[in-house]
Amino acid sequence: MVSRLERARQALTSVVDPEIPALSIEDMGILRATTETATGVKVTITPTYSGCPAMGQIESDIRSALATADVGEVEIETVYSPAWTTDWMNEEARRKLEASGIAPPTSNPRCPRCLATEPRTVSEFGSTACKALLVCSACGEPFHYFKEI
Amino acid sequence: MTESAIFSGGPQGMPIPTPDPHFAYVLRHADDNLVAAQRYGEWISYGPELEEDIALGNIGLDHLGQARSLLAHAASLEGRGRTENDLAMMRDERDFTNLLLIEQPNGDFAHTMARALFFDAYQVGLWQALSDSTDATLAGIAAKALKEARYHLRHSSGWLVRLGDGTEESHERSQRAVDALWPYTSEPFQPDAVDLAAAEAGLGPDPSSLESEWRSRVSAVLGEATLDVPTDPYRRHGGRSGFHSEHLGHLLTELQWVARRYPGLKW
Numbered sequence: 001m002v003s004r005l006e007r008a009r010q011a012l013t014s015v016v017d018p019e020i021p022a023l024s025i026e027d028m029g030i031l032r033a034t035t036e037t038a039t040g041v042k043v044t045i046t047p048t049y050s051g052c053p054a055m056g057q058i059e060s061d062i063r064s065a066l067a068t069a070d071v072g073e074v075e076i077e078t079v080y081s082p083a084w085t086t087d088w089m090n091e092e093a094r095r096k097l098e099a100s101g102i103a104p105p106t107s108n109p110r111c112p113r114c115l116a117t118e119p120r121t122v123s124e125f126g127s128t129a130c131k132a133l134l135v136c137s138a139c140g141e142p143f144h145y146f147k148e149i
Numbered sequence: 150m151t152e153s154a155i156f157s158g159g160p161q162g163m164p165i166p167t168p169d170p171h172f173a174y175v176l177r178h179a180d181d182n183l184v185a186a187q188r189y190g191e192w193i194s195y196g197p198e199l200e201e202d203i204a205l206g207n208i209g210l211d212h213l214g215q216a217r218s219l220l221a222h223a224a225s226l227e228g229r230g231r232t233e234n235d236l237a238m239m240r241d242e243r244d245f246t247n248l249l250l251i252e253q254p255n256g257d258f259a260h261t262m263a264r265a266l267f268f269d270a271y272q273v274g275l276w277q278a279l280s281d282s283t284d285a286t287l288a289g290i291a292a293k294a295l296k297e298a299r300y301h302l303r304h305s306s307g308w309l310v311r312l313g314d315g316t317e318e319s320h321e322r323s324q325r326a327v328d329a330l331w332p333y334t335s336e337p338f339q340p341d342a343v344d345l346a347a348a349e350a351g352l353g354p355d356p357s358s359l360e361s362e363w364r365s366r367v368s369a370v371l372g373e374a375t376l377d378v379p380t381d382p383y384r385r386h387g388g389r390s391g392f393h394s395e396h397l398g399h400l401l402t403e404l405q406w407v408a409r410r411y412p413g414l415k416w
């Protein structure tokens with residue numbers, strides 16, 4: 001018999017960041033904890049960038065994922081402390097990011113296409129709150145870089 | 150500057166209802182960011198170039214996110230059932246306690262960047278201090294916002310240097326913007342009862358402690374931009390106690406009308 005908590009954790013592995021679908025909210029470090037309550041489960045999440053518009057979508061995706069997992073009442077808590085940092089993205093997350101064409105956060109970003117370093121910065125503000133727009137100085141390809149915070 | 154040279158923007162001696170200082174303290178910083186977000190939002194589709202349009206939208210979004218976190222926190226501190234949305238959409242001009250600086254209209258691009266420089270330089274110091282707040286939620290919000298504010302400051306500083314040290318036209322417009330906004334740059338550092346109560350409780354810094362660092366940051370950028378630091382002693386205050394310039398009412402009308410015309414409206 002799989003426990004309620006295990007069913008919840010299993011179901012949550014399918015919840016992805018809607019802006020970077022290659023990554024789950026667990027890879028991202030958005031999912032902070034899943035605990036059992038008297039009547040169900042409590043999921044604790046934390047926002048990445050303050051202005052991340054995906055948080056509302058993530059909450060609703062969590063509810064959908066848990067709806068069919070028979071876990072009872074679902075409570076979602078958003079915590080701000082400690083503040084999320086790109087340091088919480090695991091190695092797997094960084095690998096998947098680069099494979100999907102987004103340079104992972106580092107002080108020394110490289111082109112996800114040809115791996116050349118020292119790209120040129122076009123803008124520190126890209127298509128989403130978390131990304132900057134860079135251009136590779138070697139192959140000339142423009143690419144997104146997940147900003148370090 | 151002499152004390153007598155400092156003018157206040159609002160009528161004096163009117164009694165103001167005093168809410169819980171902790172709530173009021175979080176709310177004023179939420180208001181700064183909500184108003185900032187709205188001003189940046191006004192640039193959408195008007196940016197001087199595509200990348201810049203996106204940058205201004207992104208910076209606005211950061212401020213909106215900071216405002217939302219702070220409003221949600223304020224709502225829970227108040228504990229009277231008002232939500233983040235109620236605080237944003239259902240309060241009137243007189244209940245907003247944002248700085249006068251950030252409600253000033255966008256003007257031309259140089260004007261927006263000068264206002265941004267003054268505000269970003271203030272926020273970098275503020276968030277840094279708030280990261281050590283005894284209020285753990287506020288400290289968490291500030292720690293994240295600090296990293297975002299550093300990006301904002303780099304953006305506004307970079308632009309002001311390019312514009313100030315650019316063409317004759319861009320130099321002149323930048324200097325005009327700096328001069329026009331200068332009177333609003335002492336309000337952020339004038340403590341009132343709410344700030345002092347917050348400092349006493351370890352919630353945040355005494356704002357006057359942030360001024361010298363602000364001054365050296367801003368002076369360095371203006372110097373590099375070949376712009377003069379204004380010497381005009383005229384000062385405007387009042388935003389923190391709800392006495393605003395004529396611009397906030399118009400901003401709130403645009404921000405709030407849908408929520409008020411269609412209460413409870415959902416997408």
Ligand SMILES: [Zn+2]
Pocket residue numbers: 111112113114115116136137138139140141
């Ligand atoms: Zn390349």
